[in-house]
Amino acid sequence: MKFKLRLIVAVSAAALTLTACSSSSDDKAAKPASPDASQGTATKLVEISPLTGKALRKGRPDNPVFVVKIENTSAGAPQYGLDKADLVMEELVEGGLTRLAAFFYSSLPTKVGHVRSLRTSDIGIAGPVGGQIVASGGATGAYNKVKNAGITVFSEDAGSPGFSSDPAKYRPYNRLIDLKVVAKKAKRTKIKGPYLPWSPADAAPAPATGKTATAATVRFSPATSTGWKLDGRKWVRTNGHAAPNKDFKADTMIVVFAKVGNAGYTDPAGNPVPETVFEGKGEAMVFHGNQVDTVTWRKPSLDEALTFTAKDGTPYTIAPGKTFIELVPQGAGSVTLG
Structure with missing residues (x-):
């Protein structure tokens, strides 16, 4: 199914209702509608970012979505570029540690890192938006599985610029x-x-469920947990490794419990x-403002998007x-509210 982007229509003069969408074989941005003096003037059609749901006021970027694998321990501190990411995911790796997968689409920083290797879990992480993975390298078996899944990889081990x-x-x-250098070599891929x-x-806003929180601890393993606090309307990490004042600030933080x-x-x-098997279904917790909703997540296949169902169906x-999505091991992981 081709991606049909939702559009915002700016209208002046007389009232006018428009329904518009974009779908083309070459994945180009939609063109503004022609003015019609008899009915009013449609001044601009604005596409919606697949990663934020917000308007792309300057149109769709020429670059693909880049998914950069970033070290998430003190050894790799400070983390650079997270404040420019559109979406970030934390995933389990060996030894009970975690790694970040940072999605860049609307902005391409010239300094992102520190970059580490890919994992087979990244197939389900990058797949829904045709993300192209940027990694320092990867084990041969993992690298081949990712490539065989149809995902483009820019790896230093393979000589990527x-x-x-x-x-x-x-x-x-x-x-x-x-990432600006990488973009010169990258071909834009279709976003479904x-x-x-x-x-x-x-x-x-979604109706309140009665459960509220201003802090949370998300545990991946006995060795690793991520602390969160509500700072104004943003959820921010309390034990992150980003450069000072350069961490990712989430409007929404989602904990997805998935099989490992x-x-x-x-x-x-x-x-x-x-x-991490990022397909199927399970429980999720959505943090937005001080509201915490428990929902069911669904992802029919590795390359399909997430959907959610409320308790009432x-x-x-x-x-x-x-x-920010916390991809937590089902059964072994936990969330403590504060």
Whole structure:
């Protein structure tokens, strides 16, 4: 199914109702409607970002969605470029640690990192928006699985451009990427649909469920948990590794509980590498403002988008804005509210 982007229509003069969508074989942005003096003037059609649900006022970018794998321990601090990401996901890796997958579409920073290797879990993470993965490398088996899934990979190990060294760090924690350089070599891929089911921009807030929180601890393993606090209307990490005042600030934070299997290989230290199965269905928790809603998530296949269902069985949508998704092991992971 081709991606039909929702459009905002700016109207002047007489009242005018328009229904518009974009769908073309070459994936180009929609063209503004022609003015009609007899009915009013449609001044502009604005496409909606698949990653934020917000208007792309300058039109759809020429670049694809880049998914950059970023180290998420103190060894890789500080993290660069997260404040420019459209969406960020935290996933489990070996040893009970986690790694970030940062999505860049509307903005391409020249300094992102520190960049680490890919995992087979990234197929389900990047797939819904045709994301092109940027990584320092990856185990041969994992790299081949990702490529065989039809996902483009820009890897330093494979000679991809744009990588540089941070002189203040040491390998493998010193790799940086310039996404503008990568974009010169990248071909834009089709985006089948939005990553999340976005609410209309003028939609009323979801009704309160009675559960509220201003802090949360998301536990991935005995070794790793991520702390969160509500800062104004934004959810921010309390133990993140971003450069000062440059962390990702989420309008919505979503915890998705998903099954975790074995990727079939070990890391150099002999730790089994986990693979998060990012398809199927399960429980999720949506944090927006001080409201916390428990919903059911569904993702029919690795390359399809997330949808949510409220407890009463009705579709549940996400307010437009920047979103952080915690991809937590089902059964082993937990969330504590504060």
